[in-house]
Amino acid sequence: MLNTLDEVLDDVRARLGRAAGDRQSPMHTPVVATADADARVMVLREFAPWTLRFHTDARAPKAAVVREMPRVGVLFYDKAEKVQIRVRGTARIECDGEIAQAAWEAGDNFARRCYLGDGPGTVRDRPSSGLPETVEGIEPTDAQLVPARANFAVLLVELHEIDWFTLAHTGHRRAQFDLDTGESRWATP
Ligand SMILES: Cc1cc2nc3c(=O)[nH]c(=O)nc-3n(C[C@H](O)[C@H](O)[C@H](O)COP(=O)(O)O)c2cc1C
Numbered sequence: 392m393l394n395t396l397d398e399v400l401d402d403v404r405a406r407l408g409r410a411a412g413d414r415q416s417p418m419h420t421p422v423v424a425t426a427d428a429d430a431r432v433m434v435l436r437e438f439a440p441w442t443l444r445f446h447t448d449a450r451a452p453k454a455a456v457v458r459e460m461p462r463v464g465v466l467f468y469d470k471a472e473k474v475q476i477r478v479r480g481t482a483r484i485e486c487d488g489e490i491a492q493a494a495w496e497a498g499d500n501f502a503r504r505c506y507l508g509d510g511p512g513t514v515r516d517r518p519s520s521g522l523p524e525t526v527e528g529i530e531p532t533d534a535q536l537v538p539a540r541a542n543f544a545v546l547l548v549e550l551h552e553i554d555w556f557t558l559a560h561t562g563h564r565r566a567q568f569d570l571d572t573g574e575s576r577w578a579t580p
Contacts, residue, residue, distance in 0.1 A: 392559070392564075393557075396575040396577070399568075400568055400575070406476065407438040411444075417468065417470060418469055418476070420435070421468075422466040423453070423463060423548075424465070425463055426463070427456045429452075429456070430466075433447070433546075441549065442547055443547070443550065444545055444547055444548075445545065445547075445548070446543070447544050448506055448510060448511050448542050448544065449541070450510030451510065451512070452511065452512055454544060457546065461483060464478065465478045472557075473557055474555070475555075477553070477554040478548075478550050478553050479551055480548040480550040480551050481548070481549050481551065482546055482547065483547050484546055485544060491543065491544060494543075494545050495540060495543050500532070500536060504522065504530070504531050504539070505539075506539040506540070506543045507523060508521035551569070553567065553570065554566075554567050563580035564580065
């Protein structure tokens with residue numbers, strides 16, 4: 392049982408750090424909600440207090456929404472430990488720049504292949520990965536991947552608010568943090 396707000400904030404920091412670094416973490420694939428009332432699962436790639444990094448396709452509908460309305464929410468849930476972390480932040484899409492370039496270079500060619508096909512949401516008349524037939528089922532070469540780079544983007548979310556909630560027989564607990572003002576408080580669950 393965590394008894395102080397500082398302990399809870401340390402817990403959030405540790406869980407988000409694990410979520411980014413450990414594929415087995417239940418918080419590795421949070422739900423990212425955009426201001427158009429849409430939400431989707433994404434892989435958390437990095438957490439450096441207090442910014443989240445995700446990878447996405449610059450042509451994806453969510454990228455357009457974020458560019459217009461940057462406020463987002465992200466929901467993390469650990470079923471086994473009965474912990475929910477809800478965060479709100481300001482998001483931005485970056486295709487160029489050091490962060491996006493380093494993220495692109497850190498991936499392998501299978502990961503980069505995702506950005507080689509038609510943009511997410513392109514309507515097809517049959518089931519399709521959207522990938523060119525030449526790379527379907529194979530790892531593309533560096534030369535084949537050249538056009539993919541322009542479609543790759545990082546989604547960076549700078550956090551402003553955190554809501555931490557845990558279920559326990561001894562009593563549920565909830566704490567809230569405003570990272571901009573440094574204010575924090577306990578709340579009823
Ligand atoms: C387990 C899982 C992980 C996913 N990871 C990502 C991801 O890291 N980035 C991403 O853009 N989409 C990811 N997706 C796909 C998104 O949930 C979504 O369907 C897609 O990005 C299109 O979203 P949009 O139409 O809202 O832009 C993932 C889906 C699942 C099921």
